[in-house]
Amino acid sequence: MSGMVSVSAGYAHSLALKSDGTLWAWGSGYDGQLGNGGMNDSRNPVKVSGLTGVVAMSASRLHSLALRSDETVWAWGSGDSGRLGDGFTVRRVTPVQVVGLNGG
Known part of the structure; x- marks a missing residue:
């Protein structure tokens, strides 16, 4: 992969932001923190x-x-x-918008 502009490391997963505005994740997916629709780890x-x-x-x-x-x-x-700010306390395996922080 090329075009990385930023990375962030969590406890057991990491994120990378590409210059095209897409986001990539790897590591532990135990609680859906990879955001790819599942809860599996990814190497x-x-x-x-x-x-x-x-x-x-x-x-x-x-x-x-x-x-x-x-x-x-x-x-x-x-x-x-x-902690997800969507008004619930459940796991989300894909991104949800944080309530009350609208752009504009």
């Missing part, structure tokens, strides 16, 4: 589902976050304690 980078125009991202212990060019924030992985 190789997999594309985070449904996200384009990403300008910043962060990998945490069991969840991930992305900021898109339209100023919306997206989260996926473990939803414990409401």
Whole structure:
């Protein structure tokens, strides 16, 4: 892969942002923090589902976050304690928009 502009390391997974605004993840997928629709680990980078125009991202212990060019924030992985910001406490294996942080 080429065109990487930023990387972030979580507890057991990592994220890489490409210059085309796509986001890639690898490592532990135990709580869906890879964002590719599953909960399997990946030894190789997999594309985070449904996200384009990403300008910043962060990998945490069991969840991930992305900021898109339209100023919306997206989260996926473990939803414990409401950490995904979507009003629920459930796991999300693909990105969901954080409520109340609308772009514009």
